[in-house]
Amino acid sequence: MSYQALYRVWRPQRFDEVIGQTLITQTLKNAVKTKQISHAYLFAGPRGTGKTSMAKIFAKAVNCQHQEDGEPCNQCETCKAITKGTLNDVIEIDAASNNGVEEIRDIRDKVKYAPTEADYKVYIIDEVHMLSTGAFNALLKTLEEPPANVIFILATTEPHKIPATIISRTQRFDFKQIQAKDSLSRMAYILKEKNLSYDDEALKVIAKASEGGMRDALSILDQVISFGDDKVTLDNALLVTGAVRKQLLVTYLTQVTHQETQKALMTIQEILDEGKDPERFTEDLVNLTRDLLLYQQSPELVTQIEMDQVDSDFKQLATEIKPQQLYDIIDDLNDIQQQMRFTTHEDVYLEVLTVRLAGHQNQGTQTVSSAPVDNTAIDRLEAEVSSLKKTVADLQKAPATVKTVQKRPAAMKTVKPKRTQVNLSLVYPILGAATRQDLSALQEVWPDLMNILSIPQRSIMGVSKPVAASPDGAIIAFDYAFLQQRANADQELNDALENGLDRLTHKVPKLVFVPTDQWPEIRKTYLEQHQVGNQNGQEPEITAQDDGQSKDESSRTKAEPVVDKAKELFGDDVIDVKSD
Template sequence: MIEGKFKMSYQALYRVWRPQRFDEIVGQQVITQTLKNALITGQTSHAYLFTGPRGTGKTSAAKIFAKAINCHHLKDGEPCNECSTCKAITQGRLNDVIEIDAASNNGVEEIRDIRDKAKYAPTEADYKVYIIDEVHMLSTGAFNALLKTLEEPPANVVFILATTEPQKIPLTIISRTQRFDFRRISTQDSYKRMVYILQQKQITFDEKALMIIAKAAEGGMRDALSILDQTLSFGDNEITLKNALQVTGSVNHELLNTYVDEISSQQVSQALETLEKVLAEGKDANRFIEDLINFCRNLLLYQQDPALIVDQSLGDVDDQFKTFAKTLSAEQIYQMIDYLNETQQQMRFTTHPDVYMEVLTIKLAKPQTRNQPQKTELPVEGETNAEINQLQNQVKKLTDQIKQLETKTISNTGSQPQSQAVARVNKARSHKVKPNLSKIYPVLANATKQNLVQLKEIWPDLMSMLDVTQRALMHVAQPVAASEEGAVIAFNYAFLYERAADDGELRDLLSKDIDQLVGHDLKIAYVDAEQWPEIRQSYIHQHKEDLQNNEGTTQEENGNPSADEVKESSENQEPDPIVQKAQDLFGTDTVEVKND
C-alpha cells in the first residue's frame, strides 16, 4: 500500500489489520491457545468446526491454522509468516489451501468435486486445507456428500468449516469435527484493538469516540473496524466524539441522561422535546432504543454488582448514572425494558418510527402509567419473622389485658353469684361482629373431611403469598371446615376476627390465592374460634331431621364406614346420626361425644 497525499489503492482497515498470527486474534485466547498446543504436539484433527457471530475471527483463525500446519519454521505454535508457504497462503496464491463460499457453492456437484480432488496429494504444501465458509448454507444432499469424506478422510487433508448458524448443521457432521465456539468480543477488547491500530497509524482520536464505536459494533471486531474506517473518512482522518455519534447514529451520553431523567421524573412535555431534539439530529430511532435498553441493562447490573459495569462500560459510569441506580427501582426498570422491547418489535414494520417513539415516551413518562399498583414484594425471611414475632407479642399482650379485665370484673361482683359475673363478661363481648351464618351454613351442608385436609395442606403455601401484615393477621387463624365451593376460617382472637371480617380486600385476596393453588374459586367465611363449637352444634341440631333421612346417602358419598361397621365398633349400639354427621364434617379426632 502506497501512502501519501493521494493513495493509489486503499484497503479497508479490517483487511489491512487482519490477524496473521494466533496472538493477534482479539478476544479468543482459549481457542487460539488450544490450536497452538495441538500444532506444537502434532495432535491436529482432520476436521474443525468454527462457530460464532460475524466478525469474531473464524475465517482468520482458519487461514492462520492453514499456514501454521504447513509452516516448517513453526515457533510456539505460530507460523513464521516469512517462508514462501506462509506468504503464498497470506496472498491467497497457494493451490493447496482452498477457500470456498458455501453460500454460492452449496450444491451436491460442488461438494462431490471437492471430494474427488481431495483424494490427490497436495502439490506444494504438506497438507491440503479446505476452508468452507458459511457451511450451514449447504443443501441436504451436499451435506450427505461431505459426510462420506469426513468419515474416511484422505491422508494430509484438513477440513475447516465456519458458520454463524451451527444449529442448521446436521449432528452427523458436527460429531465428526472438533468444534470451537467463538464468542462475541468484549467492548474493552475492541476498544484496545482500535487504540493500537490508531497509534500505529499515528492518528489522533477521542477516547469517548472509540467507546461509542466499540459499543455500536456489538461484539464484532470487523464491524468495529468498518465503523472506525467510516468515521475516519467522515472526519478527514480524525476521530472525534461528534463524528462517531453521527456515523453510528448513537445518542450523546448527556442527552441520554437527560431523557432518562425526564421520563423517570414524569416530565412528559420535556421528554417529548428531548426526543424531538434527538430525532432532529438525524439519530436512528432503532439505535436510540438499543442505547436505552443497554442503559437499563447497565442500571440493573450496577444495582446488583457495581464492579460489573465499571469493568464493562469503559469508565462510562458518572454521577447521574449512580443517581439513577439509587432512585429507580428494579420494577421500574423492568417496565421500561418491556416497553422498549415492545416498541422495537412494532417499529420493524412501520415507515413512521417517530410516531412510535412519541407513544413510547408518553408510556414511559405518563404518571398514571408509572403509578399502577404493583404487587407488594415479600421481604426477606429474617425480616418477615421479626415482624410476625413483634405482632404476636402485641397479640399476647392484648390477650393478657383482656384476661385481667375479666378477672377484675368477676372479682368486683362481690356477693353476686358467679353466673351473673360471667353474664356481664358475655354482655361486654356482645358487641363483637356476629358470624354470617348465611355463608357458613352452605359450607357445612357440603363439607367433607377430605376438602378440609386438602385446605390444611396448602395453608402454609397460602400464607407465603400474603404480605407481612396480612400474614400476621392470618397467622392466628386456621381452616375448620371446607367444601368444594367454600371454607370456614376460625380466628383464635376475637378482635383479630373483627378486623378480618371488615377487610374485604383480604377476603378477595385469599379467594384469589386459593384459586391459584387448588384450581377453583372458594368462598371464604370467617368465625370466632370461641363461637365455632356453638355454631357447629346449632347447625347439627337444626338439620337433625335431614341428617337422619339422608344418613345412608351421606355416608356412602363421603366414603364413611358402613352402618354395620359403626355398629360393631360401638359395641353393638346404633350410632347417633347427628354424631355421625359431625364426624363426617370435622373428623373423629375433633368430635367429642358427651352423654347428658
C-alpha cells in the same frame, strides 16, 4: 495500489494477533507444536470474531517449514502464498454460493490427490451451514474416511443448522464475542500505527456499536476516519453510528421517571433534530435499562461493561428507580420496537412512547400540592356533594319498577396485555412424556444450575422455575414475558444451561420457555385434549350403565384418567379437583 479497508489491512497473520480468543489460539498452537493435528475442525461463532482469519493462520502454521512455538513465520514462500491466497493446496470455498451436491462431490473426488506444494491440503469451507442436505451427506462420507495429509476447517455463524453427524466428526471451537475493551485496545493500536489522533470516548462508542465483532468495529472506524478527515472525534463517531450520548439517555429516562413529560418530549425532539435513528435510540434505551438493573445488583460488572462510562447521574438514577419500573419500561420499549418496524413515522411513536412512560410512572402515586388552600373551591365542592346527596335520596324514593341500566365506567376498561406466542409443538411432546420424578430431579439441581451461570445470565433466569419435565425435555416458566423472550433469543445462555445440566445430571434436556401467566392455560388445554383422546377411542371410555350407578359417580369415574395423568405430570400438590 488502491485503498484497502482497515479490516483487510490489519487482518491477523499470527495466533498472537487474534483478539479475544486466547483459549482457541493456545489450543491450536499446542496442536501444531506437538503434531497432534486433527483432520477436521469446526469454527463456530458470531460474525467478525476471527473464524476465517484463524483458519488461514492455522493453514500457514501446519505448512510452515520455519514455524516457531506453533506460530507461522510469515516470511517463507508457503506463508506468503497462503496470505495472498495463491497456494493451490489451501482451498477456500464459500458454501453460500457453492452449496450443492456437485460442488462437494468435486471436493470428494479431488481430496484423494496428495498436496503438490505444501505438507497438508487444507479446505476452508465458510458458512458451512448453507450446504444442502445432500451436500452434507456427501461431505459426511469424506469426513468418515479422511485421506492422509488433508485438513477440513468448517466455519459457521449458525452451528445449530449443521447435522450432528458432521459436528461429531470435528473438533469444535466456539468463538466468543470480542469484549469492548479488547476492540478498544486494538483500534487504539491501529490508529497509533497510522499516526492518527483520536478521542478515547469515540473509540468506546465504536466498540459498543460493533456488538462484539472486530471486523464491524474496524469498518465503523474506517467510516469515522473518512468522515472526519483523518480525525476520530466523539461527535463524528456518534453521527456515523447513529448512537445517542449516554448522558442524553440518562437525562431522558430521568425526566420520564419524574413525570416531566414536556421536558422529555423536548429531549426527544433534540435527538431527532440531530438525525439520530429512532430504532437505535430505543435499542440504546433497552441497554440503559439493562445496565440500571445490573448496576443495582453488581456495580462492578456494569462499570466493566460500560468501560468506566458510569457517571454520577447514572448512579443517582439507579438509586431512585425501582426494578418494577424498569421491567415496565422494557415492556413498553419492546412493544414500540415491534410497531416501529412497520411505519414510516417513527418520530410519532417516540412521542407516544414518551407520554406512555411518563404516565406509567404516575400510576399508583399521588403528589401533594404545595399551593395554598383555595377556600372558595372547597365551598363549591361541598355544595356539589350536597346536591349529589339530594339527588341520590330522590332516586331511592322513586318507584321500584323503574329499572336502571348501569354501564361499566370507561375508566374500568382494561386492555389485555400483549400475549407472547408459545410454540405448543415443542411443549406438548414434553408433557406427553413428563413425570413427577423428572420434575423433582430438575427442581433439586435448579439452584446449583443458577450458581453456575454468570451474573447477567442469572439476572434473566432469576425469575424462572421448572414446571414440567420429561427424560428428554423440560418446560421453564418465566414471571416476565420480556425475560422469556430474551432467554429464547440468547444462544449463549441456552448453551450455558445445557452445559450446566450436562455437568449436574449427565443429561441435556431440551428446554422450552413459557410465560408463567400462560402456563395454567397451556396445561389445561393439554389435559382437555388428552381427555378428548380418551373419548375418541384411544383409551377405554367409562360411562354410566343401567346398574344403578349415579351420574355424578359416572362423571367422576370418567375424569379419573385425566386426573391421574395430571397428577403424574405435575404432582398432587398443585392439582385441585373440583366437581362441576
